[in-house]
Every structure is written in C-alpha cells, then in structure tokens.
Amino acid sequence: MSIRTRHLEDYVLGEARETFGRTITETDIVVHAGHTGDFFPHHVDAEFAKTLAGGQRIAHGTMVFAIGIGLTASEINPVAFSYGYDKLRFVKPVHIGDTIRSRVSITDVRPDPKRPGFGRVTEHVDIVNQRDETVLVCDHLHLVESKAKPA
Amino acid sequence: MSIRTRHLEDYVLGEARETFGRTITETDIVVHAGHTGDFFPHHVDAEFAKTLAGGQRIAHGTMVFAIGIGLTASEINPVAFSYGYDKLRFVKPVHIGDTIRSRVSITDVRPDPKRPGFGRVTEHVDIVNQRDETVLVCDHLHLVESKAKPA
Amino acid sequence: MSIRTRHLEDYVLGEARETFGRTITETDIVVHAGHTGDFFPHHVDAEFAKTLAGGQRIAHGTMVFAIGIGLTASEINPVAFSYGYDKLRFVKPVHIGDTIRSRVSITDVRPDPKRPGFGRVTEHVDIVNQRDETVLVCDHLHLVESKAKPA
Amino acid sequence: MSIRTRHLEDYVLGEARETFGRTITETDIVVHAGHTGDFFPHHVDAEFAKTLAGGQRIAHGTMVFAIGIGLTASEINPVAFSYGYDKLRFVKPVHIGDTIRSRVSITDVRPDPKRPGFGRVTEHVDIVNQRDETVLVCDHLHLVESKAKPA
Amino acid sequence: MSIRTRHLEDYVLGEARETFGRTITETDIVVHAGHTGDFFPHHVDAEFAKTLAGGQRIAHGTMVFAIGIGLTASEINPVAFSYGYDKLRFVKPVHIGDTIRSRVSITDVRPDPKRPGFGRVTEHVDIVNQRDETVLVCDHLHLVESKAKPA
Amino acid sequence: MSIRTRHLEDYVLGEARETFGRTITETDIVVHAGHTGDFFPHHVDAEFAKTLAGGQRIAHGTMVFAIGIGLTASEINPVAFSYGYDKLRFVKPVHIGDTIRSRVSITDVRPDPKRPGFGRVTEHVDIVNQRDETVLVCDHLHLVESKAKPA
Secondary structure, X not given: OEEXXXXXHHOOOOOEEEOOOEEOOHHHHHHHHHHHOOOOHHHHXXXXXXXXXXXXXEOOHHHHHHHHHHHHOOEEOOOEEEEEEEEEEEOOOOEOOOEEEEEEEEEEXXXXXXXXXXXXXXXXXXXXXXXXXXXXXXXXXXXXXXXXXXX | OEEOOOOHHHOOOOOEEEOOOEEOOHHHHHHHHHHHOOOOHHHHOHHHHOOOOOOOOEOOHHHHHHXXXXXXXXXXXXXXXXXEXXXXXXXXXXXXXXXXXXEEEEEEEXXXXXXXOEEEEEEEEEEEOXXXXXXXXXXXXXXXXXXXXXX | OEEXXXXXXXXXXXXXXXXXXXEOOHHHHHHHHHHHOOOOHHHHOHHHHOOOOOOOOEOOHHHHHHHHHHHHOOEEOOOEEEEEEEEEEEOOOOEOOOEEEEEEEEEXXXXXXXXXXXXXXXXXXXXXXXXXXEEEEEEEEEEEEOOOOOO | OEEOOOOHHHOOOOOEEEOOOEEOOHHHHHHHHHHHOOOOHHHHOHXXXXXXXXOOOEOOHXXXXXXXXXXXXXXXXXXXXXXXXXXXXXXXXXXXXXXXXXXXXXXXXXXXXXXXXXXXXXXXXXXXXXXXXXXXXXXXXEEEEOOOOOO | OEEOOOOHHHOOXXXXXXXXXXXXXXXXXXXXXXXXXXXXXXXHOHHHHOOOOOOOXXXXXXXXXXXXXXXXOOEEOOOEEEEEEEEEEEXXXXXXXXXXXXXXXXXXXXXXXXXXXXXXXXXXXEXXXXXXXXXXXXXXXXXXXXXXXXX | OEEOOOOHHHOOOOOEEEOXXXXXXXXXXXXXXHHHOOOOHHXXXXXXXXXXXXXXXXXXXXXXXXXXXXXXXXXXXXXXXXEEEEEEEEOOOOEOOOXXXXXXXXXXXXEOOOOOOEEEEEEEEEEEOOOOOEEEEEEEEEEEEOOOOOO
C-alpha cells in the first residue's frame, strides 16, 4: 500500500496492471457466509453441492468480487475516490482451491460534465483464476480531480 | 431461508420487500479488512479518519454491498440464478454503529432474446440506514426459467 | 428469516420441519476453539486425534449444538421466547466434512400453571449427519403467549 | 489446560471451583452470529434492540452457554467424557460489556447401573456476570471410569 | 489456565515443561493474513507456493511464534511479567497440517542489577513439529519479583 | 504490496520508512486471544483489567508485534528472507483504540562470514502509538543475496 497522487490528466487509456494472486479457501467461504449471513447451500452444504454443475461448493459472487477488488487496493490516490461499479458479471464459478488475481486496465477517462474540475476514470477489472479463465468482470468507477481548475 | 420456486411469469413488476436490519460494527470492518486485504486508512486508522468528512472510519463499499445483499438472501429460487449487478453506486458513507436494511423491488421482467425458455428479472436494491437515507443502490440481475418452454 | 406470530394455540403437536444442511469444516472447529477458548487436543491436535476412536479431530459438542440450533433460527415469533434446553445429549461424534441438518418437531404444548396467559412449547431437536445418523438431540423450551387472556 | 486423571471415586460431592472471567464483547456476538447463522435482530440490530426490555442487543443464549462452558475446559480427564447437559436455563440476558465467569460444583456422583465399571458425575454450572447475578445454569453430565473394575 | 505465584527464588535452572499440541490449519494462515495484513504470496497463493522449496504455502513466522507462545500461556504468575524476547529464529518452515508444541526450559535466573527487589528469568522456548523437528526458537524474558526485599 | 529486488549492496545504512497506521480494536484482541489461545484476564476480562496500571485491557505483546510487523510487509524482495528477530521489547502497553504505525530503519548491513554470496541486513523496527510513544521495538534480521558471487 502506498500513496500516489494522480490527477485526471495522469491517467492513461489502456494502462494496465495485474495484482498478486490469492487462493480462495474453504475458510474464506465460511468467513464470508458468516460475514454476510448468506448460508445458501450452494456455498456451505457439500452434500447439496454434489448436485450442482461442478459437483462442489461455489464461492459467493459477492466474495469473489470483494476479494478480487481487495487485491487491487494497493495504491491510495488522495485526489480520487471510488463511487461505484458497472456491468459486474459472474462469468464462471470459483471453487475452493482456485487462485484468483485481478487485471485492471484504464478503459475510460473523461471530464465530468456536471462537476467542473473533476473527471471520471473507469478501470475495467478482470478477475481470473489459475487457468487464466475470467471468473468475474466489472467496471470500477472513480471520480478524480482535474489539474485544470474550473473557470 | 426457504425454497420458493418462481418462474419468469411469477415475478410481478413493482413487487417489493424489505429485509431485517443489521448494525455495522467495528468488528465487521476489521473482519472485512482482513477478509479482503483492504487496509486503507479510511477503514482501519481512526487517527487518519479524523481528517475525513465525517471525522471517523468508514465502512468498505464492498462490505456494505456484500452485507446488504446478504440480507436479501432469504429465499432460494431453484429456477433462477444471479448473474451480476448493474449501476452499483455508493451514495453515502456508512459508519460504525449505523444499522442498514435492504429494500428490494422488481423493476424489470423480460424474456431473454438470446436464451429461449429464459428471461431476465431485475431487482433494484436500495440499502438504507437507520435514518432511512440511501447508502448504496444497485440493480441485481437474475436469469430465470420461463414456464413457457421454447418452441 | 421471517416473522410469524404464533400463539400457544397455534402450535400443533407432532408438527415437524427440517432445516437446510451445513457442512462442518475445519474452519468451524478452529473458529469455535478460538471463540470459546476450548483448545482440547481432541479438537485441535490432529496427531493426538489419531489415538481417538474415529482417528481424527472431533467437533466440539457445544459447536454442534450451537450450529444445529442456529440452523433452526429461521422464524421469529414475537410472542414466544426460548428459555432453555433439556436432555441435551451428544449421540455421535461429528468430524470435519460431515454435513448436519436439524429436524424439529413439536412434542409438548401445555399451559404454564404458574404464569397465567402463557404456555410452554417443547420442540424436540434431532441433529443428523449426511448418513441420517443422529449426532445430537435436545428439547428446546419456549414460553409462548396464549390467545386466551388470563381471567 | 492440564491432564488430571480422576476416577469416579475421586470426585467429591460439593467440590467447587470458579473459572477466570471473560468480557462478552460486540465482537463475540458478531462472531457467534456468523458462526451459527443466527442473525435475529435481538442480537445484531441495535435499532430494533432499543425496543427490548434492556434497550440493547443481547448475547445469543447458545453463545453464553458455549463460552461459559469453554471457561471450564481447563482440565482433561482421560477417564471421563462429557455426554450431555440437563436443565439448561437462560436466567438473565447478557449484554455487550458484561463479564462472565463459571462456578462449577459436583452435585451428583453415582455408579451407572447399565454400564458396569462406569459411573455418572454431574457438575452443576452456574454462569454469573460481574454483579454476581446468575445468567445461565445447566447440569453438565459426565461418564467416568470407576477404579472398581466390573466383576 | 491457573494462578501460581512464583518469586525469583522459586525458579529452578533447567526446569522444563512441554505444552499440548496444536495443528496449524489453512484456517490459521488465512486468519493470520487477515489479522496482520500480511498477504505475501508465500502464505496465501497456492500456485505461487508451488515454486517454493517445499512446494506449498508456509505459515507466517509471526504466527508460529504467536501460537507457539500462546500454547505456553497456561499459568499466571502475579509477580512476574514478560518484557520481551531475544534470539527469535525461524529454523524450519511450518506447513498446513503440521502440529506444533512448545518446550520451555528455564535457562537463566539472575538478580536485576538495576532494579533492586527484582530479577530476570529467561525461558528458552523450542517450538517443535510432529516429527520433533525444531521450527522456531526464542528466549522469553521475564522480570520477576524477588522474595528478598531491597535494603 | 510490490516486488522489488534488492541485493545486499542495495541496502543503505540509515535508510528509513514509516508505515501506514492501524487502530488496535477490541476485535483485534478478541481475535488474537482466539487465534493463539491466550485468554489471560489482562487481555479479555475488563473487570480484572480495572486493577491493572492503566485500568483497562491491554493488547497481547505477540499481537502488537505481529500487527506491527504486518504493517511493514509491503515489499517482496525475492533475494532476501527473514530469519528472525533480536531484542524484541515491550516498551509500553497498547490499549483498545490506540493507533500504531511502524518505523523501520536499516541499522546494519554486512557480509555473512559463513555463507559466501550472502549478507545480513538488520532492520530496526520501532512501533509507535498515536502519541508518538514507542510501544515495541525489535531488530528484524534478513539474509540477503549479494551481487558479488562467491569466488
């Protein structure tokens, strides 16, 4: 974790990075069930899960999202803040023992028409497993200060 | 948690429900930081947080989302599955001691043009605090089997 | 979780329900040891556990009880409250990977001689594993308001 | 934690001990809710809890029991094992910040008529708070080997 | 856990004890990563860990230390307190499934030249695995009251 | 977290850095007690803690150490590894609500006389609270590859 001040003008379209990996464990699923109260049998009942497509428990979508985004949280930009996500999609299930990492690329940088002195930066996040298969995608939306002060 | 089979035709536009409440505690924030690896000082450094707008630590956006969605996970529909979220927005910060609940309403029900025999149901989720202020919104997307079998 | 108001007169002897299942994981045992401070080697020392009958670590009895009862906590009855348990017995050990579920049946409904306007309802709880073997039983005791107001 | 071999004949009626204390924290309640899946608003919704008698969240009964019993788990007796509990009663609510300790006394020692070479020892457990008020009681049942071998 | 008052004069050079064992689980590693914020891939990325000497994830050194010392925390001496550690060394890696125990021996007892009425007691701690291999060593330093009051 | 290859020759005596801060919460203490099994009343019994010097529960020394070191774990050096600690001292108690950060400085860099091609780097770690008071110090020891290959 480090601090790096980046204004709107400092973001470069297409700029990309990849995070470290993290193995999704049975512990993570048990912790997430307890953290969110979602004890659906798809996540916590190994017997029931034998009837699912993959034949085993699957990670909560909200967990793959939260951990995958957590992996990207390595740099604090004091002139930006995250205001939401678009097009969050669960592409493939994540099972116990899968190792995920996140690929982030800047896909949109534009002034904010309604907020002079600010712009919007979109980071596309592609969470992949150890076979390089995409398991979740989303667009992470940031409001960023512009160097150009409003008139 | 209960099982309730609902086909596409069973979803009624405008149908709404509200979940139980849950108080967001310091424990939840510490657990979420450890669960996701996001130890940004906005969440875990009370001294730093004194410099923020609200003067105190704020809950992770991914946590408000995961817990708020967890609150809605009360009914298993065997002929539906969640495939993603749209327009997830962090509207207001959540602080330690705030109590959130989720309001869910059906805002869209339509056949899936690409997948005969299936349709798409959108649930709008409005997570509110104890002052009835919206803190997070999103559209929860479901793929649901239709009673009408494809020709 | 839902709210369902049931007075003493609404309970029917013999009425039964079965909960969803939950797989008891190594995580649950580690969490329970840390939650209760019970680090007996039967639960947390895999080498020692090789000398036990089943040859492996066993779940804490208090945990099988707490999780098995937690599984039954799906309905809030505002005119009832739980005041205790009788005849709690550990019938069979639970090992890592076993999946438990709880079967609940109403075995006693009677007016409370000492508290006019109230009665006592006994739920027999039978916690079973994936082989349908009973692992724990207990009688869950409730004090419930009667519709008949005391004279 | 230590090992102390005690046969049936070594248990003395009336023998008593008191455990160390432990403060019940908000963390314990959040952990127990997540561990058991019991998110009843009495435990996790501070707003709802304002409407309760004490005006605040109350600890789960199963948690007070599990932690109170955990406090007593200081000595391993290789010739005894716990087989259940009787007359478990929730006497008073436990709130966040209360400090509990357990008082244990031997209230019954008798040969087991059905299992020659074994006897039954009952420990009465009285869990008290910092005001010395009993919050939970139960009888802890043990099967203990006798020195006298069966004929 | 018990209380045992031991003054400086009560410590005997060479006196030794061995703790109970505890199996280090995947859960412990996930919990420690989240507790400390250390998500180095050596601990949490099973794919990366295949490239390490042992071919698998290794326990955090700080965790082996904290749990190994925790195992020794069985006796409270009201006239002593721990003030530090010397020569803490990671001797061998600990993997998931290894069972550790701690061997403690008194290796130094001496008056404290600067603090009349107090002395220093060194406990050498040797944390071993299930193959009796030392995995971590350290010297645990205590300040202990002397029976001999300062002149 | 990032990767930065630094050989022995790249370490500069006196080079210093300071980490982000982290508030030590009641949750951390409860988690650490459960993680290590150390439930000494100094840490988990608020009533007993009133009799201590500071009048309140104190954080476990092993926790302040593990979290303080965790804060420094921001950079992976593939040609170095941590082999231990020296002169670990608990200087001041840490209480619930204190915010700690770690100051690290290179205090020794030298070839390893016994292992040609390697050297030893000592990082002095000074963990401070929000009042800039040192609460814990230690010397973190690393074995680092030299650019100069052994003859």
